[in-house]
């Protein structure tokens with residue numbers, strides 16, 4: 001069973017994927033965390049974003065592990081737990097820049113497909129239904145207005161102890177949307193056979209219920 005969940009920043013992909021993984025006993029892989037890991041590590045190493053050669057080397061050699069935790073999954077990069085560092089807004093922005101580089105994408109997509117070979121996985125990202133798993137059993141594309149997505153991201157960052165300006169976060173989200181949708185390699189778009197869900201007025205539990213229902217229907221077919 002392979003479930004692909006795509007959508008822009010703040011559409012709820014990760015929370016939804018996490019809950020469905022728990023319910024259906026699937027492995028949850030947040031592919032965005034892998035792009036964030038490359039962004040974080042390359043910054044730690046002081047690599048310029050324009051130095052595509054060295055960034056590609058990081059993407060090829062970096063060790064990324066999804067470590068099951070008490071109530072959330074931790075992410076280890078080269079043996080070090082960096083879950084909250086990866087969630088920072090500046091890392092998100094840098095991640096969308098490294099994600100435009102084709103060799104980075106090739107390296108990470110290959111790893112994602114390898115994880116998928118073992119089956120029973122739910123993966124969320126931008127190109128999971130279109131590029132990583134074009135034959136996924138079920139594909140969902142989540143979306144919501146930039147204002148709502150900005151509010152959600154603002155709340156998340158506040159809970160984490162960062163206190164960014166809300167309007168600035170909404171602007172960051174719009175810029176990142178623009179970059180993700182208009183890039184040359186694997187732009188953000190729904191697969192032709194994806195089910196589109198607008199989560200603007202929907203509570204998280206309703207979205208989860210809806211997707212579980214879709215999976216159930218699919219399974220009995």
Ligand code: CDP
Nearest residue numbers: 009010031032033035095096099125126127
């Ligand atoms: O959590 P949020 O939606 O803000 O972002 P993320 O899923 O952690 O992804 C960070 C960045 O990585 C995105 O803005 C994309 O540019 C890139 N990404 C991608 O290109 N392809 C993926 N499958 C996942 C993320």
